[in-house]
């Protein structure tokens with residue numbers, strides 16, 4: 030009775046393929062909209078998303094069991110209205126005229142973006158990628174991690190509705206409701222997809238880059254943070270604890286390992302303790318190492334869990350702690366605790382000077398975190414420069430938490446849920462993903478010779494060019510010769526007309 | 533050499549020769565004379581490939597048979613899956629495939645009670661006429677001049693006498709024809725009070741898709757009620773979402789008593805047709821269910837495919853696609869009239885059903901040929917040769933729509949030349 034008697038097609042895949050074509054139609058229509066309409070759509074969607082920031086923060090934590098509701102709300106707000114405040118004034122629609130170089134640049138949106146959404150920051154990433162796409166007149170298909178599919182589907186539907194009500198073309202925002210790995214692998218290699226943006230585990234990123242389609246994939250983080258002897262220790266302690274506990278370390282920019290100058294280490298630990306850090310005993314460190322790293326790698330059940338919960342699971346008490354600090358002797362990849370930990374557990378080691386700090390940081394990043402993030406708390410430019418120059422990180426946040434600093438919310442880097450890890454980190458993207466990455470430009474380039482003067486393109490709107498002449502003529506004559514004559518005459522008249530119009 | 537395993541042909545000429553000798557001399561020669569030397573070989577999506585390898589984009593779709601495209605992979609897989617288990621079946625017995633498809637059709641079609649299956653459109657039209665006669669106990673059928681309902685024993689009599697007289701199958705006393713869009717003439721015909729049914733294509737296809745005037749179909753339906761006749765909607769070309777809703781009549785807000793669907797219901801891969809009847813028209817199924825019999829009618833393989841077709845048509849993405857394609861051609865054709873108004877004079881459109889009007893009595897014949905030379909296959913209306921039938925597929929991609937229009941635009945100078953050469 031339970032066995033299916035006929036072999037049937039994979040209807041889920043077939044439906045998903047239809048979504049891709051719907052997205053293509055949407056992309057074409059979207060590219061015909063002017064800036065005012067695009068702005069109206071972006072604002073409406075950002076507004077609707079912002080209003081639901083709390084609602085989806087609750088839901089995301091409930092569905093994924095990861096993170097902190099209040100922090101998720103903050104991220105959702107930053108990834109809705111926050112993005113509009115950041116980029117709202119920028120024009121991704123009008124041609125850019127560069128009179129000095131005699132070049133006009135016409136925006137060419139990617140078209141159809143296929144966006145993979147991680148389980149760690151589901152709604153914030155849905156908000157972020159969708160708004161980036163809308164700002165640049167791209168259609169987007171969101172493909173959530175199965176662990177967050179319900180909340181993502183609902184958020185996507187909410188945004189799609191707001192977009193439609195504001196005049197966006199049908200199908201501009203779509204979501205894969207039932208994502209599976211084989212389905213996603215097939216879809217990202219669909220030739221009708223213009224760009225894949227992969228945020229997620231290394232497997233997902235690799236799949237995106239082997240899809241044959243243009244892709245932005247970003248590698249995993251594993252950020253070292255250095256506190257030297259010029260840092261304001263009280264502020265550094267406060268910022269590190271806040272950053273490490275932010276959404277229970279679920280941002281890939283979170284601090285993995287704290288390196289402190291020997292001379293300030295004790296004072297720093299004391300200050301961190303008063304900020305709510307629990308400094309683990311060697312026994313507790315061993316218990317945590319065992320809990321967090323299984324033979325399969327990081328224990329995913331612990332991702333984004335509260336510090337106290339993790340301690341309890343490990344077998345000790347840290348009630349009320351915001352983060353757990355695990356002192357280690359060795360900062361080398363074989364010490365598991367200096368690997369990436371998407372949970373509020375921070376490895377800690379003492380260093381003698383900047384050279385040793387660099388050696389440690391480079392060592393821990395050798396297996397994971399290349400091209401990603403690092404942080405330093407210091408007032409000494411040469412230390413900051415040495416750290417940045419020597420590390421394989423592509424961003425070094427200074428005197429701020431790494432979670433929100435490297436991701437651009439507390440610095441002037443682009444606020445982003447997709448952190449480019451560059452060539453060394455297996456990515457074609459080196460910056461924080463911003464709308465600028467989702468639009469390319471076609472260029473009109475004039476002859477350099479001074480005698481060839483540049484045209485006046487002010488007010489020449491590619492969306493609103495003069496229409497072709499209406500050749501409303503009488504019906505065709507019987508006589509072919511006469512017809513030839515007429516055609517010749519018509520051609521002359523049309524040429525005259527267009528010459529007059531161009532003048 | 534064209535070796536198909538089971539049979540082989542030396543060349544395309546060899547095929548033409550054998551077609552003339554063994555199959556249909558007139559049809560074969562007709563196309564040759566028209567400059568259309570097409571022998572459809574491979575087919576895929578919305579493209580046909582001639583034996584010589586030339587690719588053509590199909591805007592004829594054999595009247596909507598390939599609404600979802602040629603050999604849609606999902607339908608092929610469906611049929612292959614069904615072939616591992618079923619065959620045509622036995623029409624005498626209840627069957628899971630027929631019951632499931634009947635239920636699916638009734639669920640999506642307001643006002644209908646039972647489904648009677650056939651193998652082709654004409655058979656389903658014959659069933660419709662028989663059902664109306666059973667219910668009304670009247671014999672006469674009204675249809676429109678230049679309507680087309682197929683070539684069955686009854687259906688052929690509803691159409692142009694070119695097709696009935698040759699076989700002595702015209703029956704002008706029982707099959708009355710009135711002009712389209714003339715409500716006065718319609719009342720005149722129905723008011724005799726002995727009419728069993730009016731049969732209407734929702735938009736007459738072979739006539740070139742002239743649009744029913746506002747309120748015309750509703751008035752026809754009201755007259756049927758007034759004079760006790762049944763209204764049969766022939767949805768063979770207008771159904772399957774092609775007008776923007778599943779059935780064309782739904783877009784005109786009328787409720788037929790009987791409706792007929794075929795062509796696209798088969799997905800183009802396994803013949804099937806259906807006549808849907810309301811309670812009154814279907815009552816013969818309670819009295820004598822074997823009154824209509826068809827060995828191939830409602831073959832189970834066709835039922836499985838049609839069931840899939842109905843599901844596919846109801847996906848939100850399919851509906852969105854129909855609207856997008858319709859909107860695209862509405863805008864694109866308006867622009868073409870601007871550019872080629874000297875020969876291209878008008879467009880009739882509902883959804884993805886279009887008729888393009890050219891201002892020469894045989895304009896569409898020449899345009900069809902010019903398009904053929906430019907890689908697009910669209911057929912003129914055989915009953916009004918000013919009009920080109922333009923039947924884009926429900927699932928056409930934007931890229932292909934754009935390609936079609938670029939080819940159309942490029943073909944217009946050639947069309948102009950052919951029309952000029954033909955004179956009037």
Ligand SMILES: Cc1ncc(COP(=O)(O)O)c(C=O)c1O
Pocket residue numbers: 595652653654655657680681682683733737738766767768769794795
């Ligand atoms: C409107 C209409 N009704 C009925 C038919 C007959 O269908 P078939 O050829 O399958 O018998 C056709 C075929 O072209 C048609 O267009």
